[in-house]
Amino acid sequence: MYRIGKEEAEAAARVIESGQLFFVNDGFQEVKNFEREWAEKIGTEYSILLTSGTGALISALVGLGVGPGDEVIVPGYTFMASASAVLAVGAIPVLAEIDETMTIDVKDVEKKITDKTKCIIPVHICGFPCNMDAIMEIAKKHNLLVLEDACQADGGKYKGRRLGSIGNAGAFSFNYFKLISCGEGGAVVTNDRKVYERAAIYHDSGCAFRPYSGEFSEPFFMGMQLRSNEVMGAIMRVQLTRMDDIIANLKETKAKLIAGLADEKKITIIPSHDIEGDLGSNLGFRFATAEEGAKFAEMAKAEGFDGYLVANSGKHIYYNWDPIMKHLGSHCEALNPYALPQNKGLCMEYSDDMLPQTLDLVNRTYHINLKCDRSDEEIQKMIDTIKKFCAQL
Numbered sequence: 001m002y003r004i005g006k007e008e009a010e011a012a013a014r015v016i017e018s019g020q021l022f023f024v025n026d027g028f029q030e031v032k033n034f035e036r037e038w039a040e041k042i043g044t045e046y047s048i049l050l051t052s053g054t055g056a057l058i059s060a061l062v063g064l065g066v067g068p069g070d071e072v073i074v075p076g077y078t079f080m081a082s083a084s085a086v087l088a089v090g091a092i093p094v095l096a097e098i099d100e101t102m103t104i105d106v107k108d109v110e111k112k113i114t115d116k117t118k119c120i121i122p123v124h125i126c127g128f129p130c131n132m133d134a135i136m137e138i139a140k141k142h143n144l145l146v147l148e149d150a151c152q153a154d155g156g157k158y159k160g161r162r163l164g165s166i167g168n169a170g171a172f173s174f175n176y177f178k179l180i181s182c183g184e185g186g187a188v189v190t191n192d193r194k195v196y197e198r199a200a201i202y203h204d205s206g207c208a209f210r211p212y213s214g215e216f217s218e219p220f221f222m223g224m225q226l227r228s229n230e231v232m233g234a235i236m237r238v239q240l241t242r243m244d245d246i247i248a249n250l251k252e253t254k255a256k257l258i259a260g261l262a263d264e265k266k267i268t269i270i271p272s273h274d275i276e277g278d279l280g281s282n283l284g285f286r287f288a289t290a291e292e293g294a295k296f297a298e299m300a301k302a303e304g305f306d307g308y309l310v311a312n313s314g315k316h317i318y319y320n321w322d323p324i325m326k327h328l329g330s331h332c333e334a335l336n337p338y339a340l341p342q343n344k345g346l347c348m349e350y351s352d353d354m355l356p357q358t359l360d361l362v363n364r365t366y367h368i369n370l371k372c373d374r375s376d377e378e379i380q381k382m383i384d385t386i387k388k389f390c391a392q393l
């Protein structure tokens, strides 16, 4: 959450005072309107507002028809949900390296493709756009689906197109830490009617409540209850009006930091697949060695400087993903994708050192989560502090 205030409070109050909190009531149509406005903003035909980014990823995978017998390629640096969503639909996550931009390495993706690969999940981590041209080309060549995990990139772009709109489907998160937020929430987008209908059925208990589900051609299979409510819809509609200004503000701050650090020899600003489309929510820079990265992180921590060595980002690094690394893919063995007969022979061997390029990068890269409305003095102080730490390396 970057900016929130009176407008969101008033929008939520209007819904509460109306007494119509359920999303299919006739009067207020906040969820329905948000879905239309979000699809318009992202540039897709369809959008579904639901309870989380994880729910969005799972619903999208269901929509795409991914399930047992399928391998799905996921980067080794992302929040664990990108990979656990794959397990939730009964498929197997196959881990790929990241490149210097901290997003999925397309060369390694090609190496990881087998005749069982069904889908690639590029993750626009920290708002850094993935190499979407190359990913879409690989997908076309090998007849694969692409689900963009844009959970950390609400509103970002790649070559002028909004992230999430380029693959077969996109997933967003609106949890508290995201660019726009209603506390917890998420969205699925797609241009494919079949994917939309299947994701809609899944997120709505087998489509028990959507009034227009009568128009669907897909059969109603069993789903989950991942529906949003009118208060969420009302808050998100206001948040959406703030999104582009937030991005512009963050990008300005990031540009000033990059300019101010340009002459610092100890670090290199990480490259981008599209700096214009970058969300501006995070600054990443890299040291020549892991030792320097660790020493910088130690000094920064001691002074309460707000940033982190990527290797220390917990469940964002594959070796900390216990359900995957230890094959604990379900609450009971009979439903565990790692034990399903359909998944026998799929790539499911993992080890702590299986992605050496990713390990090297996360140990040398430091990220700073940028906040909105930084003054020039605050930005200069950040630059000075980073340079001060660098001088002690």
Ligand SMILES: Cc1ncc(COP(=O)(O)O)c(C=O)c1O
Pocket: 051, 052, 053, 054, 055, 057, 078, 079, 081, 082, 123, 125, 149, 151, 152, 172, 173, 174, 175, 185, 186
């Ligand atoms: C890359 C990524 N994917 C998926 C998710 C899951 O989103 P949520 O927490 O809304 O379920 C997150 C959340 O932090 C994320 O960062």
